[in-house]
Amino acid sequence: MLNLGIGYTQLDDFKKAKEILNYIKVRDFELVGESKITFAQCLAEIEINIGDTDKALDEINKIYEIFKEINEEFYISETKKIEAMIYCKLGDYEKANKLFKEAYDLAIKFNQSFELCNALVKWSDMFIKIGETDKAIEKIKESIPIAEEYEFYQPLRFSYHKLYSIYKERNSLAEALFYLEKYTNIDKKLYNFQNSQWMAKLDASHNEREANLYKILYDKTELLSSIGKKIISTLDENNILKIISNEIHKLMKRDSFSIALYDENKNEVMYKYVDDGKINLKGPVKINEGNNFTGYCINHRKDILIQNFDSEFKKYLNINSVEEYPDKIGKYSSLMYTPMILKDKIIGIMTVQAKDSNVYTQNDMNTLKVLSNYVSIALDNANSYKKMESIAIYDNLTGLLSRREILKIGSAAFSQFRDTGQNVTIAMVDIDKFKNVNDTYGHVEGDRILRAITEAITKNIRKADFAGRYGGDEFLLVFPNTKIDKAKSIAERVRKLIFNKKHLVEKGERISVSVSIGVYEVELEDEDFVSCVKKADVALYQAKSISRNCVVSYSEI
Numbered sequence: 319m320l321n322l323g324i325g326y327t328q329l330d331d332f333k334k335a336k337e338i339l340n341y342i343k344v345r346d347f348e349l350v351g352e353s354k355i356t357f358a359q360c361l362a363e364i365e366i367n368i369g370d371t372d373k374a375l376d377e378i379n380k381i382y383e384i385f386k387e388i389n390e391e392f393y394i395s396e397t398k399k400i401e402a403m404i405y406c407k408l409g410d411y412e413k414a415n416k417l418f419k420e421a422y423d424l425a426i427k428f429n430q431s432f433e434l435c436n437a438l439v440k441w442s443d444m445f446i447k448i449g450e451t452d453k454a455i456e457k458i459k460e461s462i463p464i465a466e467e468y469e470f471y472q473p474l475r476f477s478y479h480k481l482y483s484i485y486k487e488r489n490s491l492a493e494a495l496f497y498l499e500k501y502t503n504i505d506k507k508l509y510n511f512q513n514s515q516w517m518a519k520l521d522a523s524h525n526e527r528e529a530n531l532y533k534i535l536y537d538k539t540e541l542l543s544s545i546g547k548k549i550i551s552t553l554d555e556n557n558i559l560k561i562i563s564n565e566i567h568k569l570m571k572r573d574s575f576s577i578a579l580y581d582e583n584k585n586e587v588m589y590k591y592v593d594d595g596k597i598n599l600k601g602p603v604k605i606n607e608g609n610n611f612t613g614y615c616i617n618h619r620k621d622i623l624i625q626n627f628d629s630e631f632k633k634y635l636n637i638n639s640v641e642e643y644p645d646k647i648g649k650y651s652s653l654m655y656t657p658m659i660l661k662d663k664i665i666g667i668m669t670v671q672a673k674d675s676n677v678y679t680q681n682d683m684n685t686l687k688v689l690s691n692y693v694s695i696a697l698d699n700a701n702s703y704k705k706m707e708s709i710a711i712y713d714n715l716t717g718l719l720s721r722r723e724i725l726k727i728g729s730a731a732f733s734q735f736r737d738t739g740q741n742v743t744i745a746m747v748d749i750d751k752f753k754n755v756n757d758t759y760g761h762v763e764g765d766r767i768l769r770a771i772t773e774a775i776t777k778n779i780r781k782a783d784f785a786g787r788y789g790g791d792e793f794l795l796v797f798p799n800t801k802i803d804k805a806k807s808i809a810e811r812v813r814k815l816i817f818n819k820k821h822l823v824e825k826g827e828r829i830s831v832s833v834s835i836g837v838y839e840v841e842l843e844d845e846d847f848v849s850c851v852k853k854a855d856v857a858l859y860q861a862k863s864i865s866r867n868c869v870v871s872y873s874e875i
Contacts, residue, residue: 319347320356327360328472332368335360355381355393362400366407374404395424395433399440406444414444435461435473442480451484475504492722498699502552556597558696562689563592566670569689570682574650574671577693578612580605580664587612587666609635615655615667622655623683626675652677656687660694668693713787715765716772721794724786725847728796732847735840740798742840743805744850746858747775747793747812750832750866759823767821767831774816779808794851802839802871809835809869817867832867834858839873 319338326335339361342349349357358377365374378401381393390397402417418441425434438461445454458477465474478501485494548561563575576591581602589600605613611622614634624630627650650671658666668690672678711723719727731742749755749771756764768791775785775793788794797805813833820828836857840850853872861870 320349320353320360324356324360327363330367332364336364336368339364351384351388352393354384355388355397358384359393359396359400363403366400366403371404371407374400374407378404391428392430395421395428395430395437398424399433399437402444403440406447411444411448415441418444431464431468432470432473435465435470439473439476439480442477446480446484451488455481455484471504475501478504492720552696552700555697555700558693558700559590559597560592560595562693566689569685570670571672571674571677572670573673575669577658577666577668578603579666579697580616582664587616611635611653611655611669612667615657616664619657619659619664621657621683621687622653623678623680624653625651625678627651627653649673651675654678654683654686656683656690658690658694658697660698665694665697716769716787718772718776718793719784719786721786721788724784724788724794724796725851727784727786728794728851729847731796731798732840732844732850734798736842741801742850743797743800743802744838744840744854745795745797745805745809746788746836746851746854747795747809747833748835748858748862749791750834750862752791752831755829755831763823770819770821771816771831771833774819775812778812778815783808794854802837802873805839806837806869806871809837813867813869834861834866835869836861837869837871839871 319342323335323338323342326332326338339357342357358381362374362377362381365371365377378397381397385394398417398421402414402421405411405417406414418437421437422434422441425431425437438457442454442457442461445451445457458480461473462477464470465477478497482494482497482501485491485497548565552558552561559577566572566575574591576589578587578589578601580587584602584604586602586604588602591598591600603612605616611634614620615622622634624634650673652672652675653669654671655667655669657664658668668686670678670686711720712718713720718724728742728744734740735742749768752764752768755767772785772787772793775795779785779795779797782798783800784796784798786794786796795805795809797808813835817830817832820830822828836854836859838850838854838857840847844850844853857870857872857875860875861868864870
C-alpha cells in the first residue's frame with residue numbers, strides 16, 4: 319500500500335496518494351525505521367502540493383529524528399530535496415537554493431543517480447518559478463543524460479515537458495517540437511512500465527482479500543488514466559476522437575458519442591463523431607440558432623445530465639415539445655453534456671447518449687468531465703504541434719523547406735541511393751555579396767530580393783526536386799534520381815535566370831544579384847548525407863573563389 323501511495327505521488331496524483339496514506343494510518347499498520355521515513359517523505363510531499371507547509375515541515379523534522387536511530391545515507395538527499403521544496407513554496411528561495419545544492423551534493427557523494435535527477439528537476443522548478451529559465455534549462459539538461467542512461471522514465475517525462483513548455487513560451491518552436499515529441503514517447507513507456515511494476519508490488523504486498531479490494535480500486539482509476547494517457551499521447555485531432563470513441567464504452571454505456579469544437583469568433587460549433595471507423599462532420603452550426611443542449615452547455619458553462627429526455631428537456635430548453643428540438647435526438651433518452659474548457663476558455667463540448675432511460679449517474683458525469691479535460695489538453699497539444707510542425711517544415715520568410723526538413727529529405731534520398739543505387743545530386747546555392755545588398759538598401763529590400771530569388775529557384779527546378787533554405791542566404795537543392803550533368807544543367811538555368819532579373823530598389827534604381835552554386839553527385843564511399851553537403855559546399859566556395867556567378871561541380875576541383 320505504501321508503494322502504491324508513492325506511485326501516485328510520483329504521478330502528481332496527490333489526492334489518491336493521501337487517501338492511501340490515511341488508510342494506512344486508520345488501520346494502525348506498524349511502520350518502523352525505513353518505512354517511517356518513506357511514509358513521512360511521501361506525506362510531506364503531499365502536504366507541499368495540496369496541504370499545509372507547516373505539516374510538511376513537521377514530517378521532515380520527524381525524519382531527522384529517525385536519522386538519529388538509523389543510517390541516513392540512503393534517505394538524506396531525498397529529504398533535503400523535499401525540505402527545499404517546502405521553502406520554495408514558502409517563498410524563501412535563498413534557503414531553498416541552499417537545500418537543493420545540499421541534496422545535489424549528497425546524491426553525488428552517495429552515488430544516487432535517481433535522487434540526483436530528481437533534485438535537478440525540482441531545482442529547475444524553483445528557477446522557473448522565479449523567472450530564471452536559463453538556469454532551469456541548465457539543471458534539466460544536466461539531469462537528462464543520467465536519466466536516459468539509467469532509463470529513469472519519470473524524471474525524463476518531467477524534464478522533456480518542462481523544456482517543451484520553456485521553449486514554447488520563448489517561441490523557440492523547433493526546440494519545443496523536439497521536446498514535445500520526446501515527452502509523448504516517454505509518456506507511453508512510463509505508463510507501460512508503471513502499470514506492470516505497481517501491480518506486481520501490490521500482488522506481493524497484501525493478502526488475497528486486500529489485494530482484490532485494491533485491484534478493483536486500481537483497475538477503475540487506472541482504466542480512466544490509461545485512456546487519458548492514450549488520448550494525450552497522440553498529436554492528431556482525428557486520432558484523439560477515434561481513441562475516445564473506441565474506449566469510452568469501457569467506462570460507461572454509450573449509443574452515441576461526439577464532440578463539438580467551438581469557434582468563439584463565429585459563435586458556431588462543428589460536430590465530429592466516428593461512424594464505422596471514419597470521422598464524420600456536422601456543421602458548422604450557429605449555437606444561437608434554435609434551442610439546443612450544446613448552446614446551453616456553452617453559454618452557461620454547465621454540465622447537463624438527463625435521465626429521461628421526454629420529461630427533462632424543459633429544464634434546459636425553451637421549447638414546448640420534443641418535436642421542436644432541432645437535432646431530432648428523441649431516440650436517445652439518457653444524455654450527458656460537459657463543456658471542454660482550457661485556460662478558462664471554452665473550446666467545445668463533449669456529449670454521450672444512450673437509448674435507454676436512467677443510464678447515467680453523477681459518477682458517469684464526473685468520468686466524462688475527466689475525459690473532457692484530457693481531450694482539451696490533447697487538442698491544445700495537437701494544435702501547438704501542428705503549428706510548430708508547419709514552422710519546423712517551412713522557412714517563414716521564403717516558404718522553402720527549413721534546414722531541418724531539407725536535411726531530413728536529403729538523408730532519406732541518401733538511404734534510397736544506398737538501397738537501390740538510384741542517383742542523387744545536390745547543389746549548394748549562395749547569394750554573392752548579399753551582405754552588401756542589406757547594408758546598402760536595408761533588410762526590407764534584402765528580404766524582398768531573397769524572396770524573388772526563392773521564386774526563381776522553385777519555378778525552375780522540377781516537381782520531383784526539393785529546395786530548402788540552409789542558412790541566411792544559402793539554399794540546398796536535392797535532385798533525386800538525377801546524375802550530375804542534368805543537375806548541373808538545372809543549376810546553370812537557375813543561375814542565369816537569377817542574374818538576368820533586375821530588382822527595383824530605392825529611388826527607381828535597378829540592380830542585378832548573382833549566385834554561386836556548388837554541385838555534387840552522391841557516391842558509394844560517402845558516409846552520410848551531411849558529408850555530401852560538405853562536398854557540395856567545397857564546390858560552392860570554389861565557384862566563389864573563381865569568379866562568383868558560376869556553377870562548379872565537386873568533380874571539377
